Amino acid sequence: MSDEKLGTEIRKEQIAEAALKLVSSHGLGRLSVAAVARRVGLVPSGIYRHFRSKDEILSAMLDLIERRLTDNVHAASEESADPLTQLRGVLVRHIRFIREGRAIPRIVFADETFVGHPERKTRVQQILRGYLGRVSRIIQQGQEQGQVRPELDPETVAMMIIGIVMPAGVLWHLSDGGFDVTRHADRAWQMLHRAIAADGT
Amino acid sequence: MSDEKLGTEIRKEQIAEAALKLVSSHGLGRLSVAAVARRVGLVPSGIYRHFRSKDEILSAMLDLIERRLTDNVHAASEESADPLTQLRGVLVRHIRFIREGRAIPRIVFADETFVGHPERKTRVQQILRGYLGRVSRIIQQGQEQGQVRPELDPETVAMMIIGIVMPAGVLWHLSDGGFDVTRHADRAWQMLHRAIAADGT
DNA sequence: TGTACATCAGTGAACGCGCGTTCACTGATGTAC
DNA sequence: TGTACATCAGTGAACGCGCGTTCACTGATGTAC
Numbered sequence: 001m002s003d004e005k006l007g008t009e010i011r012k013e014q015i016a017e018a019a020l021k022l023v024s025s026h027g028l029g030r031l032s033v034a035a036v037a038r039r040v041g042l043v044p045s046g047i048y049r050h051f052r053s054k055d056e057i058l059s060a061m062l063d064l065i066e067r068r069l070t071d072n073v074h075a076a077s078e079e080s081a082d083p084l085t086q087l088r089g090v091l092v093r094h095i096r097f098i099r100e101g102r103a104i105p106r107i108v109f110a111d112e113t114f115v116g117h118p119e120r121k122t123r124v125q126q127i128l129r130g131y132l133g134r135v136s137r138i139i140q141q142g143q144e145q146g147q148v149r150p151e152l153d154p155e156t157v158a159m160m161i162i163g164i165v166m167p168a169g170v171l172w173h174l175s176d177g178g179f180d181v182t183r184h185a186d187r188a189w190q191m192l193h194r195a196i197a198a199d200g201t
Numbered sequence: 202m203s204d205e206k207l208g209t210e211i212r213k214e215q216i217a218e219a220a221l222k223l224v225s226s227h228g229l230g231r232l233s234v235a236a237v238a239r240r241v242g243l244v245p246s247g248i249y250r251h252f253r254s255k256d257e258i259l260s261a262m263l264d265l266i267e268r269r270l271t272d273n274v275h276a277a278s279e280e281s282a283d284p285l286t287q288l289r290g291v292l293v294r295h296i297r298f299i300r301e302g303r304a305i306p307r308i309v310f311a312d313e314t315f316v317g318h319p320e321r322k323t324r325v326q327q328i329l330r331g332y333l334g335r336v337s338r339i340i341q342q343g344q345e346q347g348q349v350r351p352e353l354d355p356e357t358v359a360m361m362i363i364g365i366v367m368p369a370g371v372l373w374h375l376s377d378g379g380f381d382v383t384r385h386a387d388r389a390w391q392m393l394h395r396a397i398a399a400d401g402t
Numbered sequence: 403t404g405t406a407c408a409t410c411a412g413t414g415a416a417c418g419c420g421c422g423t424t425c426a427c428t429g430a431t432g433t434a435c
Numbered sequence: 436t437g438t439a440c441a442t443c444a445g446t447g448a449a450c451g452c453g454c455g456t457t458c459a460c461t462g463a464t465g466t467a468c
């Protein structure tokens with residue numbers, strides 16, 4: 001089945017990556033150890049050389065997701081000096097993220113994620129809060145530099161940005177890509193922009 | 202097991218209701234025919250007197266959800282004559298809905314819902330689009346009566362209202378009720394209100 | 403450079419469990435006479 | 436009002452399937468001498 005023997009560090013990475021891709025395309029409910037094994041060119045039992053259980057793979061997937069969300073915000077921040085443009089960059093990247101596959105909602109909303117693992121709720125919360133926190137910081141900078149209304153709660157604004165993406169992502173998925181996420185994001189951002197920009201433009 | 206024999210129409214209602222409650226509290230992944238049966242006081246095989254399969258129960262649950270969402274908007278519309286107050290009513294009710302259990306996201310995001318049933322995607326889409334449509338109509342009325350900026354796209358506004366609730370619901374769930382959904386909704390609504398109200402108040 | 407050995411990634415058969423579903427049955431309910 | 440019968444909701448045992456996991460094994464790789 002396998003062409004070659006690989007070190008466990010490399011395999012762990014491969015396996016988590018493969019599992020995430022499978023969840024993106026078919027959902028957590030359909031994620032089987034056998035499917036993951038097939039994807040990396042191993043036999044099901046081979047997985048257990050690198051992970052103690054299926055649950056441990058899920059944890060590794062969460063680590064991957066956290067890393068990617070962090071990278072998203074980081075890349076958007078680097079792209080421009082203007083906080084409002086940075087926010088728009090986060091929005092655009094998040095949409096691209098959704099287009100690539102719905103791994104995040106499929107894990108966050110799946111109850112299998114948390115069954116028997118209450119600590120995982122904390123973990124997921126920490127990931128989302130971390131993301132929101134990073135976005136909030138951009139908004140705070142905007143307030144300090146005078147582009148964003150100073151009386152607004154940065155966290156609320158950050159959540160509203162996510163709130164632009166979430167329902168759009170749902171419709172996009174339900175319509176098999178028929179719903180125009182980008183158009184919605186453009187219009188919604190325009191409205192949100194008016195609500196948060198310091199000058200009334 | 203069962204105290205009495207009941208007509209199949211009553212049982213169907215009971216079973217769908219029981220299934221919806223189980224999904225609300227434990228998620229679709231944990232929904233078993235046995236658990237539903239236990240809840241209505243039947244033996245697992247007894248369910249099959251009223252539904253041909255587990256899938257058919259899922260369809261009945263979707264019907265229930267649709268009815269409740271419709272009722273939500275209807276009740277909010279009756280409550281006030283002012284469209285903006287009506288919108289706020291929809292928001293409040295939707296939050297109450299979430300507090301009662303996360304049945305909707307747990308079904309909409311679960312992939313088991315759609316596996317082997319592509320037509321169900323259409324069904325769920327129809328439910329959500331129906332809900333959005335009803336909310337949009339309120340916004341249109343607001344535009345006709347001059348309370349809402351006429352240049353805005355009603356559907357986008359409707360989705361932003363849902364977008365206030367969705368991420369808040371996620372955090373509320375992950376924090377086991379620790380996140381203050383109402384406070385977030387208040388703040389977010391205030392911002393959205395400013396963005397959509399015809400006068401700049 | 404060659405040999406012996408330890409390590410460990412990968413294999414395949416087998417397990418046990420949960421769960422949806424089937425099926426022959428029982429016995430209560432309502433109706434026809 | 437009473438009896439016979441058909442209907443059909445409810446039961447419990449048994450099934451088959453998928454899937455996570457275990458275990459004894461094989462054989463490639465890297466290292467020590």
